[in-house]
Amino acid sequence: MLLILSVWRRVFKTSLIISIILFSFTNSFAQTYNQTLFTYISPKPNSTNNSPANNIIISVNQDLNIGSIYSCSLIIATGNNGGIVSGRIIVKRRTILFIPDNDFLPGDEITVDFSEFGRLLGDYSNQNYFRFSVSEKVNLLTDVVIDEIYRDEIGNGNSLDAVGDSLPVNYPVVSIEKYDDPADGNLFLGIFGGTQYPSLLILENTGNPLFYLETKSDSYDFKKQPNGWLTYFDSDMNKYYALNSNYELVDSFYCGNGFKTDIHELLLLSNNHIYLLGLDPQIIDMSQLVPGGKEDAMVIGFIIQELDENKNVIFQWRSLDYISVLDAAQQVNLTAQVIDYIHTNSVCVDFDGNLIISSRNLNEITKINRQTGELIWRLGGKGNQFSFVNEEYDFYRQHDARRLQNGNILFFDNGNYHIPQFSRAVEYNLDETNFVATKVWEHRNKPDYYTGAMGSARRLSNGNTLINWCRAGFVTEVRGDGSIALELKFQSDYYSYRVFKEEWETTLFTPWLDTLDFGEVYINQSLTKSVVIQSNSEKEITLTGVYNNSKEFSVSTNFPLTIPSFGQTSINVIFSPVETGQFSDTLNIRSDSDSSIVNSQVFASGIGTLLSNADEINIISTY
Missing domain, CATH: 2.60.40.10 (Immunoglobulins)
Structure with a gap:
């Protein structure tokens, strides 16, 4: 297979006129490929500010003959400088990955010519190539910037209270406020609220601890995965860890292609593939987009990555390639130095294999085509495509959007801009042909609970819904008629990002x-x-x-x-x-x-x- 990577160094960086001419030239000649045969390409053709550590992904609409591909020669060359970019090829069923031995240089323009790959698949009539550019700025995510991204959601927190002699001295105090025949299972919580005593907890419905582990740093999204592992995000190490049923460390997960892993989501699939979220900071001249915008604003995009069983990135979606910074919610300050414009906080694999994401700072739930990366629909926010039925409120700063077995969408509406403020769990039936969203169920506490950030809503196997009110200090299991089966209360100013309910038994x-x-x-x-x-x-x-x-x-x-x-x-x-x-x-x-x-x-x-x-x-x- 002939795969040619050509690299053009940017020579003209000071003249605005020359930059515009170069930009126009790049877009005029940056891509031509058979879009029927080649269904997905990453980086996205014509995209800018890509990570220097990026791999290259090309997917096709047919199964590949692995032997034929490996029998072809692979040529990788730079352009004007003539240097060779070496790397290795990995062939999947319908995807090839090119992984460079070294990072691309900041500011490079990359051209990928895969015409011979097309001919190998029977396409003799097309030249197949595309271009993308590499970011000139790297290592932008300092601790200060990360604090800026998460401060509004997570806050600074407080230390935990101690309890009686029968439990460890730093054990977080939890009380059961109501118990009325709740669903079977155990509660999974990643407790934090300060840096002194964060912990992982598995509780019975009665509040009795099955597992407690004090962690060295704040830990988020503690849950049981479909393969039986327990996973959580370690904020100091910036990665997810997995424990087996003996509570032994068995694996870790983090983003590829040079991206910093985000705290919000890890999905382990039955085929051993992995979904993660990552942060994608870019310097953008916001003065060209909004009055008062900073010329060197740092805009935080988000990425979604699918990793295979060997942790190779086989799919990557960058928000900045598909969703404009100007689509940020009205309350996002686009004149700030650091702009967290999207803040994606959940990923769900839909029944058809496509992805449903929740983006807090767009006030939007989005469906993404997993095969192409293109947007399928947008629910809520400035980009909303749906009309709403049986609904008097918009949703704001939402979390944890999931497709239910009945086909509906359930999520936690933080409700920051409701008047008065209140949070709720809400379920919509979506007519995705005619773009109609009908509210079929919601739960608001009486009196209202409100949490401006975090939170979750999960439908349980018996039809109850487990709601984490987070900063409000309560976890509620509620029936469809609104009656409460279980309510747990945190006794101090601490909380859990999400709460899950699953069956659990240790093998230690x-x-x-x-x-x-x-x-x-x-x-x-x-x-x-x-x-x-x-x-x-x-x-x-x-x-x-x-x-x-x-x-x-x-x-x-x-x-x-x-x-x-x-x-x-x-x-x-x-x-x-x-x-x-x-x-x-x-x-x-x-x-x-x-x-x-x-x-x-x-x-x-x-x-x-x-x-x-x-x-x-x-x-x-x-x-």
């Missing part, structure tokens, strides 16, 4: 039996049973105690108790009913430290009965 240490059935036991007597605890770790595990709610069940084993590597130990559980009736409880077997909790559970049940002739029956048994 596990009981041989998940249920202890004591059967019938006479009142005022007792029965003891043992449960074996298996370690699945190569490290020693120290069990620190067993916690439960019912006085009928207790433990006679002394703690702490050490389990050797992949070893076993046993715990003696006693059932001692003092009245008749059926009793049950969950025994929480814990391994605690000053900064963590790991919890495994055993369900215990028994029946208290009356004794007719206690002198003749031996009622104490040990197993």
Whole structure:
């Protein structure tokens, strides 16, 4: 395959007239290719200010013969300077990637000629090539700029309060305000509100912790992925980390092509592909676009990347290629030095494989063609294409837009510019042919809750909706009729960016039996049973105690108790009913430290009965 990369250095940078002539020339001759055969190209033809570390992606409308492609010669050459740009080719089913050995130089104009690739696929009539330019400015995202991007959403936060002796001293205080038959599952939260004690939490509906880990930096988007891993974003390391069910670090994820990874989204797909968001800062002369604009304004674009199973970038979408800075919401200051004009905060893979994104600073939800990168539709904001039915409010600064199984769109409307301010979860049915959005459901708390940033809304398998009110300090599980099944309250000024509900069970240490059935036991007597605890770790595990709610069940084993590597130990559980009736409880077997909790559970049940002739029956048994 002949793939020629030609590089023209920009010589004329000082003369406005010459720059305009060069720009016009570049656009007149920058691309010609068979757009039916070649369905997707990245960087986008004619695009400017691309990352020097970018790869080149070319996708086609047919499966590729990998052997034929690799049997062709690959020629990469610069233009006027005549130097060779070396790199490597990776062939996917319908995509080829060119990954340069070294970054392109800032300010370069790149031409990619792939005419022989076209001929290999049967296109003998076209010259296939395109051009793009590389940004002259690099390494723009200083800590100050990053703080500017996230300050309005995340804030500066506060430290956490301490709690009682049974939990680590820095454990965040959470209370259950309402409990009325909530959906099964466990709550996943990434707690922050300051830099002193951020943490990851998995809670039962009762508030009981199954997992707690104090983290060194603020951690966001803590959730269970479809493959069973737990992932979260580490703000100090600027990447996502993955833990297995033993809470062992197994992988990390971050953007390719030189982009800084954004905090808002990580999707792990069933084919082992990955979706991430990234930041794309560019210096733009805003004085040419708005009165009072800065000549050297830093405009923050967003990128979406799909990485394959080997973490190669196989799809990249840049907001600045498709959505104008002038489409920013009215409340975005376009005369500022740093302009966070789009602030994309969620990505959802639609049923048809295309992408649905939420962009906070556009007040917009957008559908993107995954095959071409082009916009399919725009809902809300200046670019809105829909008419609204059964709706009296616009939505503002929204988060967490998701396609539901019923085909509707659900998201969290922060409602910054509602009068008066209120937040809500809202669901729309979209007629995507006639561009009509009909509101079919919403939930507003009574009285209203309001959070100006963050938040989430997730439809659960039983039809309930889990709403994270974030800065308002509450998490609510609500039924379709508006009644509350569960409400959790944070006791201090801290919060979680999103909240999820999933089934969860650790494998770090596990009981041989998940249920202890004591059967019938006479009142005022007792029965003891043992449960074996298996370690699945190569490290020693120290069990620190067993916690439960019912006085009928207790433990006679002394703690702490050490389990050797992949070893076993046993715990003696006693059932001692003092009245008749059926009793049950969950025994929480814990391994605690000053900064963590790991919890495994055993369900215990028994029946208290009356004794007719206690002198003749031996009622104490040990197993």
